[in-house]
Amino acid sequence: MNPIADVWFFNQGWQPHKFQKKTWSAVSKGKSGLLNAPTGFGKTFALWFGVLQHYYGDKRFLKQRERLKGPKLHTLWITPLRALSKEIYKATQAVSADLELDYRIELRTGDTPVSARQKQRKSPPQALITTPESVHLILASKGAADYFKNLEFVIVDEWHELLGSKRGVLIELALSRLKAINPNLKIWGVSATIGNLDEAQEILLGKGHEGVMVKADIQKKLVIETVMPDSLEKFPWAGHLGIKLLDKVVDIVNRFGTTLIFTNTRSQSEIWYQHIINQYPEFAGVLAIHHGSLSDEIRQWVEQSLHEGKLKAVVCTSSLDLGVDFRPVDCVIQIGSPKGIARFLQRAGRSGHRPYETSYIYYVPTNSLEIIEGDSLKYAVSHQIVEQRIPYIRSFDVLLQYLTTLAVGDGFDAEVIFQEIKQTHCYESISNEEFKQCMAMLIHGGNSLSAYPDFHRLVKVDGLYKVESRKLAMRHRLSIGAIVSDVMMRVKFMSGKYLGSIEEYFISRLKAGDVFWFSGRQLELIQVRNLEAVVKPSSRKTGVVPSWMGGRFSISPDLGIAIRHSFSHIHKKSGKSREIRFLHPLFKEQEKRSGLPKEDELLVEYIHTRYGYHLFVYPFDGKLVHEGVAQVLAYRLGKLQPISFSIASNEYGFELLSPTPFSIDLDLITQLLSPAHVHQDISAGINVQEMARRRFRDIAGIAGLVFQGYPGRQMKGKHLQANAGLFFSVFEDYDPHNLLLRQAYDEVFDFQLEEGRMQRAFDRISTHKILLTFPNRMTPFAFPIFSESFREKYSNEDWQSRLEKLKLQLEGKLDS
Known part of the structure; x- marks a missing residue:
């Protein structure tokens, strides 16, 4: 029973969903939990009315309220985005206004004026809607424990989005402290469907939790359609379609009320926006652009205009991925591969953002081979394949920041905090010795920085570790957070x-x-x-081709599985999808010139052209993994034969190109692709030390070793790198077991090189049959990878016309 909800839903003319009633029931029993429901079905109200019923209807709590002097903080609602915080605020504030409740709700984000924050400290609202960083800022102020001691609920919105980042670690640490302040705290997460939902719940609530999982038994209707070109290019290259499908994209936009056009990079969104405006001037005033580099003012105007139905379309990036409620959006268009199934579903859910409405998403490939992903995405969605979110562990930089946060606030007892953090997923494996190393770094600079007074940060006062320097405390408050920018x-x-x-x-x-x-x-x-x-x-004929914008944005392992599965459809006699049927001429050409792999086969091509000797390999594992695998292969080949290579890659495969011939056979390829000693060969074949040095810059900033500057006067990137590089060198030479140094190397292997995924790729390939072919000309699979390096070599010339000429030669329409 939830009388408050019953009244409000009756006034709206609505009936609550089963999952909302389940959530209200669980909250009324004092349970914590994780809520998983489709976008647009009222997840916010499922939790909000549970919170309100507790505040106004729980008898034990009502007695407790009577003893309190003045209002106390009752609910903390944490979101990953300021825009989402505002959305939650609007929705919950509307309920209080409709029902004339005295339940005060306020926002506290980076946009909140200092005067408003000070008022919130003296006279807290019943509910504070905020971000992870703002919670830590409150913990870094005096009297934080007293401020939070009457807290009853913490709700973490879009938990799946926070989970696979260091911001998720900030949440884990904040919850460990808040649970210690109030052991009866009720914690709820709101999450989209991910592959490790149970693990996500355990990380949020803690090991051995007795929380509930509420899953909405509602299937959101989803229509996926691939936008096909009028004719098929048998020899495609990256981006050769894209804008060529502009007229078809505009036709789709005109068929719907409001459309979001998602791109993967900011530059791509700018290109699409300009092309639409230039070729369809009637869109002026009703077409907008939204991405992370634009000012807050512009983004807020776009969001508000979407709400009010003033816009026909918005070209955007992941800046509009999350659960901001744009009621008028009827359709979503995805330009290019979405790179992940969960991202594709998240974006699809932006349309039909109301109960039982259909979500429409149109997939626009940017090259011919990408058309196959239309088939792969449909297969993944129909079989409910969705990615896991991999949580961070042993993030010592975030721990050092957190300990300083507590010291700037009320101070802390080291043994008490050690036991608290041991209960988190991120730090459950931390040893007493490692925690002592962290404390030593904060108290006197550790093994290598003890001679510098600036690193004597903590002092013990009456049994508690505190920061007594006002300057250091102010600097720390300005540096709280774990968001780092690309350089x-x-x-x-x-x-x-x-x-x-x-x-x-x-x-x-x-x-x-x-x-x-x-x-x-x-x-x-x-x-x-x-x-x-x-x-x-340089006059050398070999070289590496840079990865450009979005280069770190690779297809997910699960999408790779779905793409490889699509190859089993190619060989079917009947029942082929529209995408596979359309690509039939390309696949037929590939089979004629070389070979067409099945799901459990790996195709390898050795081709001699006037550009050199090419080795093409097609694991279909994503660009980042391919870059790493290619470098391992180049290193292994170099040990056997004195030879140097250029490397190029795309999402489907990679190329090793040498100006001189090299011998290759099936036994050698099998040896080169062996899963043994991958870690050692990565370390020897890739400049891991320099990668770790770069990674260390972000770690040093989060840990507080390097001050990043005052608002409006941020330290220049080169100074940050110089300072961080100095610490890295000192630790390498004098403190090789330093926890932050070890973390830098671990993060390079785990996240930048994706060593685990590379190892799994080698393991999987070792079970596949290898098809080694020796085509006499470039193949449809090889041409897009070759074009990656070709484009860069001729970037100051008309590379596109050169590539077009080469393509015509391959098709036999032009003499070589």
């Missing part, structure tokens, strides 16, 4: 001439002397100096 490096000649910027993670993989293609030139890396890559021209 671009300037590419310069020794003379100082500036060539452009390139992603830092790409440069960090290279060693001095390595050659790469950039700005249409072959360049040799001389040295990395702060955030500058100093280069000189």
